[in-house]
Amino acid sequence: MGLVVNVLVWLLGGVATLAAIFLLSLYIRGAFRWRSLMHIEGAIAPDDPRFALMVKSLSASLLSKGKIVGFWDTADSIQQARLAAIASAQRSIQFETFMMTPGLRAQDFAAALAQKAAEGMRVQILADGFGARSLPDKYWRRLRSAGVQVVFFNPFDWQAPANFAGRTHRKLLIIDSDRALIGGAGISDLWDGHEKSDDTRPWFDVEIALAGEVVSMLSMIFQKHWQGHRRKHSNVTHLDVAGAFSSTASGRNPQADTQNNNPAASNSLPKSQQAAILVTASTKPSYRNSAIERQKQTLIATARERIWLSSPYFLPNESTRALLIAAHNSGVDVRILTTSDRSDKKLVYYASYEVYGPLLEAGIQIFEYQPSMLHAKMLIVDSSWVNTGSANFDYRSFLHNDELDILTNSPALLNKIEETFKKGFQKSERIRLQQWQQRSWLKHRILGNIVRLVQWQL
Numbered sequence: 001m002g003l004v005v006n007v008l009v010w011l012l013g014g015v016a017t018l019a020a021i022f023l024l025s026l027y028i029r030g031a032f033r034w035r036s037l038m039h040i041e042g043a044i045a046p047d048d049p050r051f052a053l054m055v056k057s058l059s060a061s062l063l064s065k066g067k068i069v070g071f072w073d074t075a076d077s078i079q080q081a082r083l084a085a086i087a088s089a090q091r092s093i094q095f096e097t098f099m100m101t102p103g104l105r106a107q108d109f110a111a112a113l114a115q116k117a118a119e120g121m122r123v124q125i126l127a128d129g130f131g132a133r134s135l136p137d138k139y140w141r142r143l144r145s146a147g148v149q150v151v152f153f154n155p156f157d158w159q160a161p162a163n164f165a166g167r168t169h170r171k172l173l174i175i176d177s178d179r180a181l182i183g184g185a186g187i188s189d190l191w192d193g194h195e196k197s198d199d200t201r202p203w204f205d206v207e208i209a210l211a212g213e214v215v216s217m218l219s220m221i222f223q224k225h226w227q228g229h230r231r232k233h234s235n236v237t238h239l240d241v242a243g244a245f246s247s248t249a250s251g252r253n254p255q256a257d258t259q260n261n262n263p264a265a266s267n268s269l270p271k272s273q274q275a276a277i278l279v280t281a282s283t284k285p286s287y288r289n290s291a292i293e294r295q296k297q298t299l300i301a302t303a304r305e306r307i308w309l310s311s312p313y314f315l316p317n318e319s320t321r322a323l324l325i326a327a328h329n330s331g332v333d334v335r336i337l338t339t340s341d342r343s344d345k346k347l348v349y350y351a352s353y354e355v356y357g358p359l360l361e362a363g364i365q366i367f368e369y370q371p372s373m374l375h376a377k378m379l380i381v382d383s384s385w386v387n388t389g390s391a392n393f394d395y396r397s398f399l400h401n402d403e404l405d406i407l408t409n410s411p412a413l414l415n416k417i418e419e420t421f422k423k424g425f426q427k428s429e430r431i432r433l434q435q436w437q438q439r440s441w442l443k444h445r446i447l448g449n450i451v452r453l454v455q456w457q458l
Contacts, residue, residue, distance in 0.1 A: 038294070038319045040301040046384035051302070052276050055407065059295035062281070064217050065274035068413040069179065070209030073376070073420045075191040075202035078183060079105055081209070085175050086112040092122045092243060094174040094222045096153075098131035098167060098390075098401075099186030102139070103194070109187050110139060114146035122243075123148045126226055128168050129155035131186070151226060151237060153402075166284060169401035170390050171207075172222060178246035180218045182406060183207030184377050184390055190344065193372055199342040201372040206388060206420060208413060210406070212274045219244035221281045221404070275410035282391070282403040292391045292405060293398035297323055299381045299407075306333035308421050310378040311393035313345065314338040314352045315452075320393075321355070325362040337424050339375075340368040348394070350448035353439060360433040367428035374424070377405075378417050386414045 044054050056063045072078045086093060093116055100106055117123040125143065129152040140150055153168040173181040185191050185205045193201045210218070220241075227239045282291040300307055300323045307327055314336060316324065328334040336359070343349035356366055379387040389405030391397040439445065 038297040038301065038323060040298065043302040045304050046299075046302055046382045051385070052278060052409075054302075055295060055298050056278055058298050059278075059280055060291045061278040061295060061407070062217055064212075064214040064277050064279060066210045066212030066214035066277045066408075067274050068208055068408070068410050068416075069211045070181070070207075071413065071416045072183075072207045073205070073416075073423075075185065075193075075205060078185045078205060078207040079108070079191075081207060082173055082181060083108060083112050085173060085179070085181060085209070086116060089116055089121060089175045091176045092124075092174075094124045094126075094172070094219065094226075096126040096168060096170050096172045096222055096225060097187060098128045098169045098171065099188050099190075100127055100132040101134050101186070101188040101190065101195075102136070103189035105189050105192070106135065106139065106187050110143055113148055114143055117143075117147035120147075124222075124226060125150050126153055126168070126222070127151075128153045130164070130167055131169075153225065165400055167401050168225060169397060170225075170404040172218060172404055174215065174219050174222060176246065177219050177244055178211065178215055180210045180215045181207055182210065182218075182389055182404065184375055184388075190373075191375070196342075196344065196373075199344070199373050203373045203375045204369055204371070204424065205375040206378060206417070208388060208406075210277070212277075214277045214279065214406075215246070216244050217279055218404075221279070224283075225402070275408050275413075277410075278407040280389075280403075280405045280407065282397075282401070282405075284402070285399055290398045292403050293320075295405065295407065296320070296379065296387070296391075296393070299379060299385065299387060300324060300327055303327050303332045303381045305382040306335075306380065308333075308335050308337070308378070308380040308418075309393065310337040310374070310376050310421065310424065312339045312343065312373065312375045312377075313348050313392045313394040313396075315348070315355060315394040317395070321358055324359060324364060328362055328364050334364045335421075335425070336364065336366045337374065337376075337378075337421060337428065338366070338368060339373055340370055340429070342370075342373050344373055347447060347451045350443050351451035352448075353436070353444050354448040354452060356431060356436050360431065360436050366431045367425055368431060369424055369428045371427055376420070376424070378421065380414065380417060380421065383414070385409050386417050388413075388417065 044051050052063060055061060070081060072081050113123050125148060143150055154164065154166055156164050171183050171185060183206055185207060189195055191203045191205065193199055223239050223244060226237050280291050280295045285291065297320055324334055341349055359366060377388055377391055385407055387405060387407045391403040391405050397403055
């Protein structure tokens with residue numbers, strides 16, 4: 001009997017010690033720190049000519065110009081658009097992504113890239129060291145043997161283990177430095193509904209194609225991430241500054257390309273055809289310096305007519321919830337489109353559901369997409385500006401990940417995303433306050449709130 005008691009005491013002591021270490025690590029990393037609140041007085045309206053300068057300054061964004069030359073809102077069309085863009089390349093391909101998993105998508109992608117590298121083009125892949133961890137070494141050997149340059153972003157380093165929390169969550173494909181595809185989809189069969197028993201239909205996601213001077217900026221942003229990382233047979237990755245700019249020797253007709261809504265559009269578009277584009281490239285964000293969070297908070301705080309927001313992981317902090325409620329109370333049409341319990345991260349969904357309460361009580365409309373996992377990141381402000389890219393509306397995107405978002409006043413993109421929102425709303429269930437009040441004790445109230453204790457790390 002004494003032995004059993006001693007074992008139990010040791011076990012309880014061990015559990016208590018581990019819990020204390022865990023809480024101490026959270027404390028050291030600042031999980032319990034006070035977060036500054038965002039409040040804007042004298043906000044400039046989205047249709048004001050000074051609006052772009054204001055957002056640029058507050059969010060440390062880069063201001064450029066460009067044209068939307070492609071838009072896709074289904075998993076299959078996104079994959080096919082990427083493969084077609086790769087097939088059209090004549091000089092170079094740059095690709096950065098977070099999630100890559102074994103499957104048909106990854107194999108088709110590798111085949112397309114290997115073909116272009118074998119033709120003598122410069123092909124660069126910057127894959128996240130964590131997000132691509134499940135792909136076997138033979139996958140990368142195949143690419144390297146074809147001439148593809150492969151770099152892993154932020155691999156684990158025993159000399160700086162805490163740094164491993166920082167990931168690149170960007171999804172960026174640049175072809176010949178004259179057109180770029182940006183969105184939220186990974187290279188994974190998850191997007192086709194093939195890997196989850198409760199989610200067998202294609203995911204809801206979006207991707208856009210850009211042409212114009214903004215593409216050179218995006219190429220430089222890619223190269224900043226590329227530079228300094230390790231690749232096989234060399235510890236040096238170089239910045240190719242001249243390569244970031246489109247060559248006029250390609251022989252393309254940019255006018256014909258853009259008229260046909262072809263993403264193979266040249267960087268030499270006339271200025272009159274280009275909309276304003278703000279590029280927010282969040283790098284090593286912190287709780288006081290998060291470009292993505294400040295960008296989205298600024299957009300919410302300045303809305304006059306509507307805020308339509310879509311994110312798969314919806315975990316707004318106290319400050320952002322207050323901004324959304326204040327916007328609604330001032331007469332702004334605030335609608336949230338997010339995923340249902342078909343989420344690929346169930347615990348995050350339960351935590352997100354807990355956050356609905358104050359928003360529903362204020363009268364904000366929340367819609368959960370029903371057919372499958374919603375993964376689209378979209379934000380419309382009034383009838384003036386539209387935001388999309390890689391960033392989710394959660395702490396991981398705001399405080400840990402390197403993200404890439406664009407904000408533009410392009411009427412073409414605004415109309416496309418507005419239609420995508422409407423399709424999403426039609427296929428969603430609106431969550432009512434009474435329904436939320438009757439939520440599950442175990443899933444939402446207990447598990448959800450436990451997850452919220454560490455939501456800064458999600």
